[in-house]
Amino acid sequence: MSAGLHYVVIGAGSAGHGAVTTLRARDPAARITLVTMSRLPFYNRFDLPRYFRGTTDWRNLLAVAPQIYDELAITLRRNSRVDEIDGRARTLTFSHKEVVGYDKLLVCTGGGGHLPEVLVEYKSLMHGFATFEDATRVARALPAKGRVILLGGDMIGLDLARTLIDTGHRVTLVAGEFTFWPHRIDAAKRAELLAALSRAGVDVVTGRTPVAIEAAAKPARRVIFEDDSAIAGDVVMPFFGSMPLVDFMLGAGVDMERGILVDPRLKSSNESIWAAGDVCQIWSDELKEYRFLHGWKNVRLMGELAARNMTGAAEEFDVTADFAIGIDASGHVQSDFWEQ
């Protein structure tokens, strides 16, 4: 399409990977760079629970063979953190002080785990679940039939809970306002879904707010509630939804609220910058608000759509559709969030 253009995509999850493959298909002559903080090539985060089913070699988790980036002439820059974007000069600066120019930039850095203020000081006593490395650390800390305490219980955490129950572990869910995030549901629905989780084997704790975490001998962790009661488990994992990873965009010259604000074509307020996935808030003419659209499938579709628009298309992302959560015929919680 445009010989010599340099497309840079920050974030190599499903949005970023979908974007670069789409860019290459639509612009064979372009220079394409895919940047990620991960040291691994692209794997789907939703595949991480497979680790507990025996897929412990990261190579078996990869969504595509690493060599595909060579075949597509895409420069994959891993272990690379972007410190800042200069939207006017159209440059980005890595933490290792390398300055790279771009013609068009797509940001799909996703979200990082959100942690309530009261629990921030206990971060080192908890296990995250965003990367392969995280999955490995959880598996190492979790004995056979061990107990995992899920705090919050967003849809990512509940996806993991399904696997952990299947693999013979015990799961305690400390439910709260983030349970079933990002679904917005009423109290009755919530109660119905929690009951389904109980039937599936999850020990559900409600009405108690965790305020502290302690290291213990065995099991290794205790979660303390505001009423001084406590529960014990081998691993404590926070699942309180996600916050867009946009720190490096401060000063880039794009409009932001919690995420990068984009129009339905996923273009930001800067002519050369697009955003896709959990990092962006998309304007909805119907709702007259910027809104996040989460879910594995949405993220992938956004990446591909942004790439098409960066290469001349003018497609709009459907921001009206909301995804559903319910109970399937076998009595298990089912969510469109998990749709791939």
Place this chain on the structure above:
Amino acid sequence: MTGTDVQFAICGSAGDGTIAAGDILKRTMAAMGYKVIAFDIYPAEIRGFGKCISRVRVSIEQAYSLKRRSDVFLSLNDAHAIPHVGEVRDFGAVVYDDAPIATIPEGAHISAHIRPAQLPYGASFRQISDKVTGNARARNLVALGYLAGLYGMPRDAFHKTIGRKFATKAASVTQVNVRAFDAGYDAGASVFKLDDVVMAPPPVGADGSRAQMMTGNGATVRGLLDADIDCFFGYPITPATSIMERLATDLPKRGGRMLQTEDEISAIAATIGAGYAGARAATATSGPGLALMTEMMGLGVIAEVPSVTIVSQRGGPSTGLPTKTEQSDLNLAVYGGSGDAQRIVLAPTNVEGCYRCAGIAFELAEKFQTPVIVLIDLYLSNRYETVIPPEVKPFAPKAIPDAAGRSSGPFKRFAFTDDGLSPRAIPGQNGGVHTITGLEHNELGRPADQADNHQRMSRKRHDKLLAATRHPGLTVAKRFGRTGKVDVGILGWGSTFGEILEAMYAAEREGISCSAMKVVMLSPLPVHLIEPFFDDCRIVLVPELNHEGQLAHLVSGTLGRPVVRLDRVTGAPMEVDTILAEIRRLALGPAAGNAA
């Protein structure tokens, strides 16, 4: 190859401590009981900040060469390292400094060049060094510590090596370097390891206490010393210079003499003079130096004076590629000089062979009264291997000249005998008075140009050497791999034989019927061993690092048998894959049209 087999490559600029880091790594691994092969590449430029690479292969089973692709690559200087990133295998590790001092342009950082299937590891070596030592000079030790921590190598073993390396300096120097190493170690140990490089401990009972890391040049020096060399005359030339440097230090301690002469001609002249006087004398040079020495070597041949010349080949002709390896001086070593000037030429194939050949060269020179050339090359000169030196010197003591004790009558220094070996005398011996000259001579050594005499003397000087191919205690040629009839035979010499062995064993694992033979004695050629090998092989491949196929010509010309040549002159060792591909091609059917 089973178990640990990991090749580390460290790349930096001169002054970065690249070679020093590699040195500590290989010595530590050897001391732990691993088998180690290592090779350092230095810049050709004397001034400036040229590229240095230290490659260290660590294995439990014996390896024979460096691997084409390293498993772990450490960059101490991205500008130099970037062109080599592709040498790291898939799922291997690329380790680098992720905190350069200043802003750098696009593409100048190594992270831009790491292949998708390689695993990146970034750490702030410079900053860590600055923090724990007060400056960035020890960042090579930080980086080395990072590797050791990442792969769970024992910290104490490195401490000991670092202590030994800086033993002659103030204790604070060791302390600073250990501190830097430990800081790097902690950083590496805390990193989530994602590559599939495994450093399993050496087998129980593996004893590295007697193992020494030696280069080919180092082993050559050790061989010369263990053979009780009396004096050495040399003129510096890459890659042989370190032989002279080591002897300058070590030889006087043993009562010997080392003299740096004004040029190579003087060096060989003094060596022959000392040999004539009964000393065990040697010189060392490279191809250009040997070219200058050939006239004097002719004197040694016709006057039947023992001498030992170590020749480490480099890329040629002329100044050529002084810091690159090549095997293109075979013709010069075997044939160089005027007239029929056959001499003994030995070409060891590994570091231990350098020791053996250098030591036994004196024995051969004295017994056969002739110059002996030990032909090595830069790859072998600078390559490190684990060697366990013998506890007892394995070389014969200096021969006692035959004239000792004689009292009367003319001494026929060049007498015709059944085995062609004449009685030898040194100046000053009673009864050993004789003439010595570069002119053709009679049995007394007096000039004699009669046709029959020249015919007989020429035959004498030629035939007496043939027995050298059956000299006890010397491996002149040896077959490896399958015995009996095979499809493909690979004949090799010098440093390339390591790659040949690796390729042959790889081909054998693929089901190809093959066998390899190394030729250590290039002159006279041990036909009695090589010919049966040809008889057993449907086709014989000769890989060597020269353009003209010099061993191929020598062998096919001597035996009158065809060979297939595989010649490379890239300045680098021949790649195992190159040889393996040729073996596969030959195994598919009759030889193609390139048989020599």
